[in-house]
Amino acid sequence: MFKKMEKAKQIENSWDSLVAGVRAGNVRAMARLITRVEDREPGWKDAMKAIWPHTGNARIFGITGSPGTGKSSLTCEIAAELVSRGLSVGIIAVDPSSPFTGGALLGDRLRMKKIFNLKDIFIRSMATRGMLGGLSQAARDVVRIMDAFGKDIILIETVGVGQDEIEVVKAADLVMMVCIPGQGDGIQALKAGVMEIADLYIINKADLPGTDEVMADIQGMLELSSEIGYPVAPVLKTSALKNQGIKDLVETLLTHQAGKNKQEFKRGIQVKEEILTLMEREVFRSIRSRWEHSGELAEAVQQMIDKKKDPYSTVTEMLDHILKE
Ligand SMILES: Nc1nc2c(ncn2[C@@H]2O[C@H](COP(=O)(O)OP(=O)(O)OP(=O)(O)O)[C@@H](O)[C@H]2O)c(=O)[nH]1
Numbered sequence: 001m002f003k004k005m006e007k008a009k010q011i012e013n014s015w016d017s018l019v020a021g022v023r024a025g026n027v028r029a030m031a032r033l034i035t036r037v038e039d040r041e042p043g044w045k046d047a048m049k050a051i052w053p054h055t056g057n058a059r060i061f062g063i064t065g066s067p068g069t070g071k072s073s074l075t076c077e078i079a080a081e082l083v084s085r086g087l088s089v090g091i092i093a094v095d096p097s098s099p100f101t102g103g104a105l106l107g108d109r110l111r112m113k114k115i116f117n118l119k120d121i122f123i124r125s126m127a128t129r130g131m132l133g134g135l136s137q138a139a140r141d142v143v144r145i146m147d148a149f150g151k152d153i154i155l156i157e158t159v160g161v162g163q164d165e166i167e168v169v170k171a172a173d174l175v176m177m178v179c180i181p182g183q184g185d186g187i188q189a190l191k192a193g194v195m196e197i198a199d200l201y202i203i204n205k206a207d208l209p210g211t212d213e214v215m216a217d218i219q220g221m222l223e224l225s226s227e228i229g230y231p232v233a234p235v236l237k238t239s240a241l242k243n244q245g246i247k248d249l250v251e252t253l254l255t256h257q258a259g260k261n262k263q264e265f266k267r268g269i270q271v272k273e274e275i276l277t278l279m280e281r282e283v284f285r286s287i288r289s290r291w292e293h294s295g296e297l298a299e300a301v302q303q304m305i306d307k308k309k310d311p312y313s314t315v316t317e318m319l320d321h322i323l324k325e
């Protein structure tokens with residue numbers, strides 16, 4: 001009896017049935033598949049291969065900005081508005097805190113509680129650190145799984161501070177940059193080079209004083225630096241707190257058309273980036289495992305300890321050796 005149950009569980013959890021479950025709209029299968037792909041369990045790549053043909057239907061929106069600008073609150077409001085329009089939504093919340101405490105992770109979930117129970121919304125938190133395949137690749141994989149599941153819209157929230165987070169939002173078709181009144185946030189962001197990735201600017205907390213000033217500053221900057229022939233990125237005002245400006249924002253998101261050239265250019269960069277990242281991990285993994293199995297790594301370590309060889313020539317020699325084969 002017990003064995004039978006074990007067996008049934010194994011089948012239920014096989015890669016094939018998880019992929020089939022995702023395609024059939026099974027939320028549990030989706031959550032499980034995501035975890036196993038994130039953990040890079042053997043077979044993950046074949047599962048992603050099976051997912052791939054069913055992707056390409058979802059629209060992916062990135063939402064970034066300094067800490068505390070209201071990204072999570074906005075994400076909730078946007079998601080709720082999308083659902084009210086009959087669209088299903090997947091949310092990826094990238095959490096900059098340590099994966100070990102899980103504290104902030106829980107916090108974000110609590111904040112998102114308002115929409116957490118809506119059946120059309122699936123939320124997945126992701127820690128910045130500890131992703132085996134790298135954060136941006138993990139985000140791309142999760143996006144694809146949600147896409148294959150049938151989500152119409154996928155929102156990715158990330159704090160726009162580190163390079164890692166910037167890499168993540170590059171997976172989006174459209175990136176929103178959230179700024180707030182006071183603090184000169186918007187201007188700082190523009191200086192930090194976020195400009196190239198933002199398609200749309202949001203002044204959130206527009207219920208607070210100083211909104212029009214920030215808006216004028218950002219618009220001024222955008223006009224100055226926009227390239228001739230390209231439309232200037234829209235700047236919108238919202239208050240996630242008071243649910244103001246959300247309908248307009250969602251309308252803009254759904255109708256936004258970046259120029260075809262810009263879109264293709266972005267796609268090209270994204271795809272190239274992905275192939276290079278996957279290649280990097282793969283090459284490293286295979287060299288490392290070979291090196292460990294052959295005992296060469298242990299030998300190299302000993303030689304370094306004995307001061308017979310330096311790490312620089314060790315690596316160069318090893319690479320030469322592999323390339324010659
Ligand atoms: N006055 C005002 N406060 C807001 C608004 N939107 C969010 N807040 C508040 O700002 C604080 C931060 O909101 P979050 O949504 O957590 O911001 P966040 O950008 O996701 O924060 P991190 O994920 O920690 O970077 C909370 O206390 C919100 O209640 C708004 O439109 N107006």
Ligand SMILES: [Mg+2]
Pocket residue numbers: 071072073108157
């Ligand atoms: Mg947040």
